Amino acid sequence: QVQLVESGGGLVQAGGSLRLSCAASGRTWGINTRAWFRQAPGKEREFVAAMTRSSETRSSDNPYYADSVKGRFTISRDNAKNTVYLQMNSLKSEDTAVYYCAGTMMRGIQVSTGNYPYWGQGTQVTVSS
Helix, strand or coil: CEEEEEECCEEEECCCCEEEEEEEEECHHHCCEEEEEEECCCCCCEEEEEEEECCCCCCEEEEEECCCCCCCEEEEEECCCCEEEEEECCCCHHHCEEEEEEEECCCCCCCCHHHCCEECCCEEEEEEC
16 A cells, blocks of 8 residues: 655745645555646646656656646655655645645556546645735
């Protein structure tokens, strides 16, 4: 089993920054792609960013972002801590949502929630205007 635990959410003013963390534990060696999704009230869960391992080097690289966050959000990983981060800058009110981290054994960028069997409990991000 794989456990994912998010942290770092909170309340921030528009234009501010937050960094989310997602720590993985358990049988994590098979997880090749880590991602962040978000869900705003009354809306479906949507893809935010993902990072997938290169099959040749097995290093995490190839980040991919939703258009709505490109240039503002950065996904990164600390392999020693088995933790993925989401640095969020220039936050807007429309970024308000519960943010979830997710993991899958599939390689390549997966933007569909159905491709991720492992999920964290979510962390609330609220951006005040």
